[in-house]
Amino acid sequence: METTQQKQITVEATVNAPVSKVWNYFTEPAHIMKWCYASDDWHAPYAENDVRDGGKFKTTMAAKDGSMQFDFAGIYDKVEDQRLITYRLEDGRQVRIEFSFAKEGTIIRETFDPENVFSVDMQRAGWQSILDNFKKYVEAN
Numbered sequence: 576m577e578t579t580q581q582k583q584i585t586v587e588a589t590v591n592a593p594v595s596k597v598w599n600y601f602t603e604p605a606h607i608m609k610w611c612y613a614s615d616d617w618h619a620p621y622a623e624n625d626v627r628d629g630g631k632f633k634t635t636m637a638a639k640d641g642s643m644q645f646d647f648a649g650i651y652d653k654v655e656d657q658r659l660i661t662y663r664l665e666d667g668r669q670v671r672i673e674f675s676f677a678k679e680g681t682i683i684r685e686t687f688d689p690e691n692v693f694s695v696d697m698q699r700a701g702w703q704s705i706l707d708n709f710k711k712y713v714e715a716n
Contacts, residue, residue, distance in 0.1 A: 583686050584695060586703040588710045591680040598657045598674060600713045601683070602626045610712035611647075612636050613704040627654050632662070666690065683709075 590597050600606040604622035611619040611634050621635040630651045637644035649664040660672040668688035675682045685706060689698050 582688075584689055584699050584702065585684060585686045586699060586706050587682065587684045588703075588706045589677055589679050589682050590710045590713050592713050594657045594674050594676060594681045597681040597683065597713060600716075601672075601674075601709065606712070607634055610709045611705060612708065613701045616640070625651075626660070627651060630654070 592600075600610075602624055604624050607622040607624060608619045611622065616639050617636055618639055619634050619636055622633070624630075624632045624634075626632070628651055631648070632651070633646050633648035635644055635646050647664075649662045649670070651660065651662045653659065653661045658674055660670075662670050664670065668690060670685065670687040672686075673682075673684045675684070683706060685702060687702065689695055693701075
């Protein structure tokens, strides 16, 4: 098992949609609330997103049964429309999201600093599951 001493974790998905649609669905709060959770027993009842350099974001992720919730929040460091997003989470961890064109659609690659509570494998699986939910949502709408 990997430890959280690893420098960064990367997850990726290819979405069968043009980058303009992918970007819109990734950054608009009304869309974020439809896909930003790791499993079907969770949801995202709230999202705000000021997607610009220095802008802030917050998404509330919550168990549907009301037993648990948390805010995923941070500040954007750099935003390049339909290409790149980098941000810092409230705990200081860094995240980089790249959007690139492929003949199959748009590749999204997220690279993030791990936290120190959950295993690297668990963190990778959780972030990948959220990205997979995003892919499924975009392709179905």
